[in-house]
Amino acid sequence: xxxxxKTVSRIFAPLIIIFGIYxxxxxxxxxxxxxxxxxxxxxAVILLVLAYGGGIERLTRERTTTSRLESSGILLFWFVAVLxxxxxxxxxxxxxxxxxxxAIFSAGIIPVCNIAIAIEVGGAISTILLALVLFKRDxx
Amino acid sequence: xxxxxxxxxxxxxxxxxIISMGIVGYSLALSFMFLGAPDLAxxxxxxxxxxxxxxxxxxxxxxxxxxxxxKKLSRAVLYIxxxxxxxxxxxxxxxxxxxxxxxxxxxxxxxSDYIASGFEKTGAPNLVAAVILNLRGYDTLGEVTxxxxxxxxxxxxxxxxxxxx
Numbered sequence: 365x366x367x368x369x370k371t372v373s374r375i376f377a378p379l380i381i382i383f384g385i386y387x388x389x390x391x392x393x394x395x396x397x398x399x400x401x402x403x404x405x406x407x408a409v410i411l412l413v414l415a416y417g418g419g420i421e422r423l424t425r426e427r428t429t430t431s432r433l434e435s436s437g438i439l440l441f442w443f444v445a446v447l448x449x450x451x452x453x454x455x456x457x458x459x460x461x462x463x464x465x466x467a468i469f470s471a472g473i474i475p476v477c478n479i480a481i482a483i484e485v486g487g488a489i490s491t492i493l494l495a496l497v498l499f500k501r502d503x504x
Numbered sequence: 505x506x507x508x509x510x511x512x513x514x515x516x517x518x519x520x521x522i523i524s525m526g527i528v529g530y531s532l533a534l535s536f537m538f539l540g541a542p543d544l545a546x547x548x549x550x551x552x553x554x555x556x557x558x559x560x561x562x563x564x565x566x567x568x569x570x571x572x573x574x575k576k577l578s579r580a581v582l583y584i585x586x587x588x589x590x591x592x593x594x595x596x597x598x599x600x601x602x603x604x605x606x607x608x609x610x611x612x613x614x615x616s617d618y619i620a621s622g623f624e625k626t627g628a629p630n631l632v633a634a635v636i637l638n639l640r641g642y643d644t645l646g647e648v649t650x651x652x653x654x655x656x657x658x659x660x661x662x663x664x665x666x667x668x669x
Contacts, residue, residue, distance in 0.1 A: 387546075395542035403550040410554065431659065438652050445645060477644070484648055488655045489554065495662045496558065 373415040380408035391478040398481025406489035427494040434487030441480040505531040518563050526556050
């Protein structure tokens with residue numbers, strides 16, 4: 365891509381990632397949540413990949429990282445769910461305190477679940493895009 | 505929105521068809537917004553943008569023209585068949601509409617219970633988050649697992665190692 369596209373995406377990608385983290389962390393207070401936040405983060409990754417490209421080795425390494433992130437996200441979500449089963453005897457029991465309403469650390473396990481879903485969705489969408497890009501490179 | 509859907513089917517140029525699919529998606533996001541569901545609208549806009557990017561990349565790499573379908577059935581049979589289906593569907597839905605409860609009076613009583621006591625039970629001001637992550641956690645767990653399975657399947661199909669020449 366041209367120099368203009370590279371510069372603009374280099375400036376904007378961190379802002380997009382910060383916005384995704386904001387949407388994720390405030391998922392229990394404002395509209396949005398884990399799914400939307402993870403998608404926004406994956407959008408920043410897609411922007412960088414489209415603007416910069418890169419060799420097969422570098423993209424393969426990135427794909428390994430994103431698929432590891434995705435697997436750890438889904439493991440974290442299951443872990444939270446099973447933790448409720450172990451401690452309280454009910455699957456998905458809200459084991460943490462509810463805290464003060466409208467504060468950022470409140471509502472028990474909901475923020476933790478949001479973060480897990482954001483990691484999972486962002487990793488999944490980035491993995492899909494990187495796998496397609498790598499497949500296209502392979503055929504040439 | 506309906507116009508975009510009809511255009512997407514009828515246009516012979518695949519690039520124009522994809523753009524009219526984008527019209528459908530964005531107007532769906534707009535209607536979510538007017539119906540008061542900002543969570544869904546955010547997700548819909550981002551998903552639509554990403555799928556448009558991926559589809560346009562695929563179109564640029566492959567072909568732009570739609571392949572003409574083989575004409576096995578004559579046109580009259582097709583028209584008669586679709587008209588008959590439409591009439592039957594309309595009759596059935598008119599029959600069903602009389603059975604429905606009046607608008608704003610849902611058949612399930614669970615939703616009003618969630619709205620009434622969701623805040624005290626979970627402590628989350630955003631009721632959507634409270635429902636999908638706490639009261640209906642199983643659904644979200646299933647969705648995330650389905651997404652994970654989809655990614656695993658895609659990577660397995662597209663991988664390089666282990667493929668036989």
